[in-house]
Amino acid sequence: MKKSKTLRLVVLSLLLVSIISCSKEDDKINVQQNVASFSISKLPEIPEFARSISVDGEERKFILLTEKDEELLFNLSSKKAQYFGKKRVLYGTVTSGGITENAFMYLGENGFYLSFTKDGKPYEIEKNGRLDFGYDYLMKSNIERISSKKSYIMKILKDGYRSKKLVFDENMINKFLNPVFINETKNASEANYLLVDVGLQDHKSIDTYKCQTELLNDQKSLSSECDFFDTKEGRRPKLDFIYIEKNFKKKAITNVIESIAEFTDGEFFIDITSSGPHFLEESMDILENDPEAVDEFVERISDYTNAFAHDSAADDSSDQKIKLNNFYKKYYSDRLGEYVFGALFGKIWNDGIRGLAGGHSWSGCGGSPRYESASFVASDAGLYTVAHEFAHVVGAGHTERSLNDVMIPSRIKTREHKNAINIEIMKKRMDL
Numbered sequence: 001m002k003k004s005k006t007l008r009l010v011v012l013s014l015l016l017v018s019i020i021s022c023s024k025e026d027d028k029i030n031v032q033q034n035v036a037s038f039s040i041s042k043l044p045e046i047p048e049f050a051r052s053i054s055v056d057g058e059e060r061k062f063i064l065l066t067e068k069d070e071e072l073l074f075n076l077s078s079k080k081a082q083y084f085g086k087k088r089v090l091y092g093t094v095t096s097g098g099i100t101e102n103a104f105m106y107l108g109e110n111g112f113y114l115s116f117t118k119d120g121k122p123y124e125i126e127k128n129g130r131l132d133f134g135y136d137y138l139m140k141s142n143i144e145r146i147s148s149k150k151s152y153i154m155k156i157l158k159d160g161y162r163s164k165k166l167v168f169d170e171n172m173i174n175k176f177l178n179p180v181f182i183n184e185t186k187n188a189s190e191a192n193y194l195l196v197d198v199g200l201q202d203h204k205s206i207d208t209y210k211c212q213t214e215l216l217n218d219q220k221s222l223s224s225e226c227d228f229f230d231t232k233e234g235r236r237p238k239l240d241f242i243y244i245e246k247n248f249k250k251k252a253i254t255n256v257i258e259s260i261a262e263f264t265d266g267e268f269f270i271d272i273t274s275s276g277p278h279f280l281e282e283s284m285d286i287l288e289n290d291p292e293a294v295d296e297f298v299e300r301i302s303d304y305t306n307a308f309a310h311d312s313a314a315d316d317s318s319d320q321k322i323k324l325n326n327f328y329k330k331y332y333s334d335r336l337g338e339y340v341f342g343a344l345f346g347k348i349w350n351d352g353i354r355g356l357a358g359g360h361s362w363s364g365c366g367g368s369p370r371y372e373s374a375s376f377v378a379s380d381a382g383l384y385t386v387a388h389e390f391a392h393v394v395g396a397g398h399t400e401r402s403l404n405d406v407m408i409p410s411r412i413k414t415r416e417h418k419n420a421i422n423i424e425i426m427k428k429r430m431d432l
């Protein structure tokens with residue numbers, strides 16, 4: 001009698017507990033029941049949730065399990081941003097331990113890359129080996145195409161340089177023709193994907209950040225009548241990286257998108273592209289289709305290598321930016337006024353500068369020849385340099401050093417914009 005009463009009590013209380021926990025956890029259970037979960041260390045190269053985007057606003061919901069069996073519930077939707085020729089950007093949230101924070105997913109040709117915050121700290125889920133956003137593959141195939149005729153091309157370049165009385169630097173051309181463009185440095189782990197604590201990486205690389213702008217921002221630009229860039233998509237910024245040095249850290253580029261997303265609630269537009277591989281492709285087409293066009297080919301390759309493919313540390317950042325501007329004016333004059341151009345290097349310059357931008361130039365408020373200075377050069381020595389320089393181009397100025405903001409002039413430790421005037425100017429200029 002006593003026994004069965006106790007048992008009934010136990011059963012009753014168990015039932016109660018389960019009812020309580022059910023009603024409490026109901027939402028969570030329902031949400032998670034339909035969500036596939038994957039262990040990070042056992043992910044295939046291209047998991048289902050990282051398939052190409054086919055529809056605008058497409059949603060992706062999935063759970064990733066860490067080695068410590070922590071659950072990361074991602075809830076993302078595709079954005080209008082174009083990243084190297086395709087819609088590759090998804091933005092939303094990650095929920096872990098009941099806390100929801102921001103998350104970004106970028107889709108490459110051979111997998112994905114996730115960037116998110118957990119307990120206020122930045123993390124990444126990185127592909128083990130290099131993730132290709134389409135740029136590497138194109139660049140590699142073009143350089144291989146040129147290298148396959150290396151002795152012939154070396155000869156015509158040598159002759160061409162001599163006839164133009166230019167100094168032929170065989171090492172420079174060799175460096176440029178080096179077909180090992182993708183350095184597949186893999187972690188010793190067998191896994192396709194690894195969870196990386198970004199916070200630890202940042203502190204190593206940003207301590208000596210230095211930036212220079214041609215024009216500094218001021219509050220007047222908010223009220224002044226600016227000659228805005230207007231593209232087919234309104235003021236949606238188009239950013240063309242003509243040159244990206246091999247192994248440039250992708251985090252430094254994706255931080256451009258992430259720094260805009262922070263203050264636009266995900267309603268950001270940006271079109272990031274790169275003409276570099278296409279320029280080389282066109283150069284080879286010119287040579288192969290018309291043997292008489294040798295001179296034109298030599299000129300194009302020498303312009304390209306002189307402007308970009310050399311030891312960038314030998315120059316001052318301002319020389320580098322002039323070279324970029326001259327190259328664009330010569331080959332892409334039809335894009336002046338529509339694109340912001342950038343060139344990205346793995347080294348800092350002689351003058352110790354890590355990034356140099358034409359401030360105000362995208363809007364034409366600055367007074368300098370606007371289209372010509374809508375450009376910037378940046379190194380990936382600091383992970384926030386590209387985001388900082390891009391913000392200068394669309395009107396942001398330096399902020400107080402004491403503010404933990406992406407626009408402080410040195411030692412940047414965040415991608416976030418916190419200065420209300422900068423945010424207002426950038427939103428206005430990007431039509432957001």
Ligand SMILES: [Zn+2]
Nearest residue numbers: 211212213409
């Ligand atoms: Zn700056």
